[in-house]
Amino acid sequence: MAKAFKYRFCAGPWNWSPGQDPYGPTTRVDPSFDWKLDELKRIGFDAMMFHDDDAVPNIDSKTSAQVLKEAKELKKRLDGEGIVAEMVAPRLWFAPQTIDGGFTSNNKKDRQYAIDRSKQTIDIARVLGTDIMVIWLAREGTYIRESKSGKRSMELLVEAFDAFLAHDKKIRLAIEPKPNEPMDVAYLPTIGHALAIAQLTRDPKRVGCVIESAHGLLAGLDPTDEIDFAMSFGKLWSLHLNDQNGLKFDQDKPFGSNNLRVAFNQVRALERNGYGRNGEFVCFDVHPFRTTTPDHWSAHLENSRNTFMHLVAKARSFDEKQAASFIAQRDYQGLDQLVIEHLLGV
Ligand code: XUL
Ligand code: MN
Numbered sequence: 001m002a003k004a005f006k007y008r009f010c011a012g013p014w015n016w017s018p019g020q021d022p023y024g025p026t027t028r029v030d031p032s033f034d035w036k037l038d039e040l041k042r043i044g045f046d047a048m049m050f051h052d053d054d055a056v057p058n059i060d061s062k063t064s065a066q067v068l069k070e071a072k073e074l075k076k077r078l079d080g081e082g083i084v085a086e087m088v089a090p091r092l093w094f095a096p097q098t099i100d101g102g103f104t105s106n107n108k109k110d111r112q113y114a115i116d117r118s119k120q121t122i123d124i125a126r127v128l129g130t131d132i133m134v135i136w137l138a139r140e141g142t143y144i145r146e147s148k149s150g151k152r153s154m155e156l157l158v159e160a161f162d163a164f165l166a167h168d169k170k171i172r173l174a175i176e177p178k179p180n181e182p183m184d185v186a187y188l189p190t191i192g193h194a195l196a197i198a199q200l201t202r203d204p205k206r207v208g209c210v211i212e213s214a215h216g217l218l219a220g221l222d223p224t225d226e227i228d229f230a231m232s233f234g235k236l237w238s239l240h241l242n243d244q245n246g247l248k249f250d251q252d253k254p255f256g257s258n259n260l261r262v263a264f265n266q267v268r269a270l271e272r273n274g275y276g277r278n279g280e281f282v283c284f285d286v287h288p289f290r291t292t293t294p295d296h297w298s299a300h301l302e303n304s305r306n307t308f309m310h311l312v313a314k315a316r317s318f319d320e321k322q323a324a325s326f327i328a329q330r331d332y333q334g335l336d337q338l339v340i341e342h343l344l345g346v
Contacts, residue, residue, distance in 0.1 A: 141183030
């Protein structure tokens with residue numbers, strides 16, 4: 001474990017959300033992009049992740065030339081501030097064309113909209129200097145399973161991914177799986193599904209994944225296993241750390257907020273596997289609590305980073321020799337208490 005290694009941190013503009021939920025309106029006035037960029041710098045983060053319409057607002061009302069012009073202006077702006085664009089993701093789930101899904105919609109014209117918009121996202125990524133397009137397959141699934149053929153949906157996903165890989169010889173597709181919400185049941189619910197479908201594409205090496213802790217938990221999995229699995233394939237290209245209290249709506253809680261031990265194990269896996277050594281960023285896909293006032297508007301990000309760094313220290317100071325000895329004796333009771341007391345600092 002190289003102790004001098006410095007993690008680099010990242011967040012998206014949507015992580016300063018203004019407090020709305022399905023049952024109530026915003027509780028804070030949405031700040032400007034400039035404010036968010038200043039705030040990202042103030043808290044010492046290194047990179048910003050973008051949806052296509054974070055990079056170019058009202059994107060569907062603009063021509064391709066206008067979109068690229070604005071992307072170039074943004075790139076200049078980011079360079080001036082010393083901030084890297086970590087990835088760009090097509091925000092397909094807001095558009096009227098995607099109410100029945102994007103790439104797996106039952107309507108051919110609407111599927112084409114999803115493909116064209118994603119190709120444009122790749123063009124934006126190229127301008128912003130990142131080779132990662134994150135694909136969260138928000139509406140690729142069903143409300144009732146009889147409405148689509150699962151096998152046909154897989155073919156449509158592969159067709160779309162192949163179109164993206166052909167559109168740009170350098171782009172890497174990072175699939176962000178999530179098992180449900182907004183759909184009842186999603187296609188590609190786990191990292192295993194994401195990496196399996198990669199094998200059906202024209203260039204499996206350029207199809208990998210991003211893990212979000214909460215999404216793994218929603219699938220009933222331990223996100224640590226998702227990390228280890230993806231990193232066994234060399235395919236964990238980004239990371240959305242956060243937390244989640246059981247199987248309910250996607251909570252995007254601060255990292256470690258709900259289960260410190262699960263967070264510790266995620267950090268330990270990242271340390272063991274050398275996450276970040278190929279330039280990957282640690283992103284926090286977290287949201288402020290609805291009650292947050294504007295003067296604490298970045299606390300969830302700073303706290304997530306602080307918790308992460310405390311857990312890095314805990315991972316590095318964990319008594320591996322003692323742990324190995326418990327493992328050799330199959331004394332998992334002893335190992336269990338070793339972890340608990342280490343986390344408690346006693
Ligand atoms: C949704 C989610 C998205 C993606 C980016 O649950 O996590 O914000 O991370 O599209
Ligand atoms: Mn995410």
